[in-house]
Amino acid sequence: MRNTIQRFGAAMFVPVLLFPCAGILLGLTVVLLNPHLFPFAVEGSTYVKIVSIFQKASLVLFQNMPMLFALGLPIALAKKASGRAVLAAFISYLTFNYFIAGILDIWSEQLGINYQVGQTGLIEISGVLTLDTSIVGSIMTAAFTVWIHNRYFDLRLPEWANVFTGTPLIVIICFPLMLVLAVLTVLVWPPIQNGIQSLQIFILNSGAFGVWLFTFLERILIPTGLHHFVYGPIYFGPIVTDGGTVNYWISHISEFANSTKSLTELFPQGGFMLIGMGKVFGCSGISMAIYATAKPENKKMVLGLLIGATVTAVLTGITEPIEFTFLFIAPMLFVVHAFLAASMAAIMYMLGVSGNFYSGIIDFIFQNWLPLGANHWMAYVIQVTIGLTFTAIYFFVFKFLILKFNLMTPGRSDTNIKLFTKSDYKNSKKNKLTNQSDTEFETNDLIIQQAIAFIEGLGGKENIRQLTNCATRLRIEVSNPELVQEVAYFQSYGAINVVYKGQSLQIIVGLTVPQVREEMSTRLK
Numbered sequence: 146m147r148n149t150i151q152r153f154g155a156a157m158f159v160p161v162l163l164f165p166c167a168g169i170l171l172g173l174t175v176v177l178l179n180p181h182l183f184p185f186a187v188e189g190s191t192y193v194k195i196v197s198i199f200q201k202a203s204l205v206l207f208q209n210m211p212m213l214f215a216l217g218l219p220i221a222l223a224k225k226a227s228g229r230a231v232l233a234a235f236i237s238y239l240t241f242n243y244f245i246a247g248i249l250d251i252w253s254e255q256l257g258i259n260y261q262v263g264q265t266g267l268i269e270i271s272g273v274l275t276l277d278t279s280i281v282g283s284i285m286t287a288a289f290t291v292w293i294h295n296r297y298f299d300l301r302l303p304e305w306a307n308v309f310t311g312t313p314l315i316v317i318i319c320f321p322l323m324l325v326l327a328v329l330t331v332l333v334w335p336p337i338q339n340g341i342q343s344l345q346i347f348i349l350n351s352g353a354f355g356v357w358l359f360t361f362l363e364r365i366l367i368p369t370g371l372h373h374f375v376y377g378p379i380y381f382g383p384i385v386t387d388g389g390t391v392n393y394w395i396s397h398i399s400e401f402a403n404s405t406k407s408l409t410e411l412f413p414q415g416g417f418m419l420i421g422m423g424k425v426f427g428c429s430g431i432s433m434a435i436y437a438t439a440k441p442e443n444k445k446m447v448l449g450l451l452i453g454a455t456v457t458a459v460l461t462g463i464t465e466p467i468e469f470t471f472l473f474i475a476p477m478l479f480v481v482h483a484f485l486a487a488s489m490a491a492i493m494y495m496l497g498v499s500g501n502f503y504s505g506i507i508d509f510i511f512q513n514w515l516p517l518g519a520n521h522w523m524a525y526v527i528q529v530t531i532g533l534t535f536t537a538i539y540f541f542v543f544k545f546l547i548l549k550f551n552l553m554t555p556g557r558s559d560t561n562i563k564l565f566t567k568s569d570y571k572n573s574k575k576n577k578l579t580n581q582s583d584t585e586f587e588t589n590d591l592i593i594q595q596a597i598a599f600i601e602g603l604g605g606k607e608n609i610r611q612l613t614n615c616a617t618r619l620r621i622e623v624s625n626p627e628l629v630q631e632v633a634y635f636q637s638y639g640a641i642n643v644v645y646k647g648q649s650l651q652i653i654v655g656l657t658v659p660q661v662r663e664e665m666s667t668r669l670k
Contacts, residue, residue, distance in 0.1 A: 160210075160217035161381075162616065164391065165461070165508055167206040168501070172511030174200035175398055181519045207395045210381055210388070211270070212238065215283035221613055222291040225670075226311075230294045233315040237290040237323055238283055239271055244327035246273035258335060265387075266338050276334050279383045285326065293318050341383050348385055349413050356416035357491035363420050364483035367465070368472060376420070380503060385414045394418070394501045394512070401500075402517045408499035408524050415499030421462050422493060423486025425506050426532035428458040428467050430539025431482065435471065437540070438547045439556025447556035454641075457656060462505035465617040469642050469653045475552040481542060489535045498528045591639070592657060596664035598638040599652065604628025606669045610648075614662040619652040626650075 177196045180186045186193055206213060215238040216231050223230035253260035260267070260274065268277035276282075294315050302310050309317065348355055359375070366372040381389040388396075394412060401411050408415065432455040439447040454467035472479050500513045514525055547554055603609050603623055611622040623629055629650065632643045641653040654661055 160213040163206055163213070163217075165504060167203055168395070168508055169511040170203040171200065171207075171395060171398065172513075172516050174203060175402055175516035178399070179402065179516070179519060204395065207392045210392055211278070211280050211283040213283075214280045214381070215287050218284065218287040219291050219294070222288070222295075224295045224611065226294075226298060229298070229312045229315075230291055233294055233312050233319065234287045234290040236316050237319045238286045240320060240323040241282065241286045241327055241330075242270045242275040243273055244324050245275045245331055248327060248331050249275070256331060256335070266335065276330060277338075277383075277387070278330060278334060279388065280377070280381050281383075282330065286323065289322055289326065290315065290319050293322070338383075345385055348417075353416070353491045353495045356419065356494045357487045359417050360420050360423070360490040361483050361487035364423060364486050365480065367468065368479070376417075376503070379417050385417060390414045390418055391501065391503075398512070398516055402520065405520050407497045408517075408521055409494065409497050412499045415501070416490070416494040418501055418503040419490035419493055419498065420486065421502040421504050421509065422489045422528075422532060422535070423482065424462045424464050424504075425459050425509070426489065426536045427482060427486050427539050428455060428464055430536040431471070431478075431543055432467060433536075433540045434543035434547060435554045435556065437544055438554060443556035450555055453655075458505065460505045460507055461656075462503070462508070463616050463656065465615075465653060466641055466655050469644075471552075471554050474554060475547070475550075477550075478543060478546060478552065478554075481546065482539075485535060485539060485542070489531065493528055493531050496527050496531070497524050498531075499524075592660045592664055595638050595654075595657075595661050596668060599635065599640075599661070600665055600668060602630040602634050602638070609669060612662060612665060612669065614654075614658045617653060617655055617658055619654055619658060619662055619665075620649070621652065622649050624648070 174196055177183060178186050178193060178200070183192075186196075212235075215234050219230035219234045220227050249256070249258060249260045258266075262269070262274060266277055267274055269275075278285075297314060297318060298311055300310070300314065302314070351358075359379070363372050363375045366375060378384040379389070380391045383389065386393045393414065394401075397412070401408070404411055432451045436444060436447055436451055450470065451467070454470065458464040458467050468479065468482070500517070502509060502513065518525065546552065547557070551557075599619070600606055600609065603621060604625060605628070608623050608625055608628050609621060610624055611620075613620045626645070626648055629645075635643050635652055639654070641655060643653070644651040
């Protein structure tokens, strides 16, 4: 069950990773429409009309978020033919909403639902007015569809029925299933919506303590993979605000940019999006502490390890490469990290900082500082000041704990992670994969080489039962754990670390993990 939940949470990353690029475009259009910066940005001018076209186009991902999750989750969850699973999930999601629309059109009065355009709790999807189930509906339909797809996609039908084999069969099976799901949703979801509205009020009234608790839970649950279920319903679902905090911020960013009210007054929900503070400012201090405590002869090697991981964390907000360099060596440091990150977010919120800060500095700049800087620059000065102060706190606290308890972080022992050059990588590959073809040895594609090595290190493709990935990690289930190589083997082929837990293991790869997983999946067929 735990592995299933972790796989499901990791699949959330597929659509989520698309948001930063769309956010950059939106932030730029807001800046270009700011008359304080561009005096010729006059309402009704040709310039404003053209930029407004780009601004509307940049909202396509945020305003179709449920559909994005319905299409994105099957890519990571399907065990085979993921493209066909996406098509089946798309059809199921539309069928689900069309069923709901049909039920409401006939029985809305009996159900006590005011079935009219513009009413709270309703939304138009693909031309029909249906219940606004946000990402909950898309996740449910995608999950059921992928489950059916994984079980019956390869089912062999009689000769006369071969035309229904594969995706048509999945759609046929899912059709009545979507009807049952729609009926249950119509009965259950409206009371849930009322409860969510009450929960929104409670969460917003929790103030800085709520921000602290949310941030702490989101960080501390990273090793379990369950942190996706902490931030997902808030950022992309209806728990704090209708449509999710990300969509709300994006939809109102122009309004916030033109207002002189405090950010916490304009967008109190933004306190729950300050988890990026620990990613940008916290991970920087952690890296400096790890480097400072490394042995002198290992500092150069450790610096090479930390630069890439720190830049990844600061720019994109993906912290796993750096966090996993010390998480399983010294878990107590991760608890301290979660505590400091939560404290930093809460202090910033109390001093008026709010906004779309759940990712890295790229989003800081394009979705906050640039578009809102003219009227809210003082809040951002406070933010950076507190952030740099916490960078120093992180550095001294981590350095003290590492030395006090003699924690074996990278560079403090003779068995630390070794960074391999490209030639080292090729030479070790040739020595260890003697049963692979010459053409595979000669290739310059490190992704292919890494995929081959990982499959071999996992005991061969016959030993791999399941393969998925999240933002930086491969998640694997094997039949026989005894056939799996030690951590050093995978590190020699570029892995940052490996986490073993019975038949389940995680290989921390980095940002190239989607390409590695795809290459491995191709070779496992």
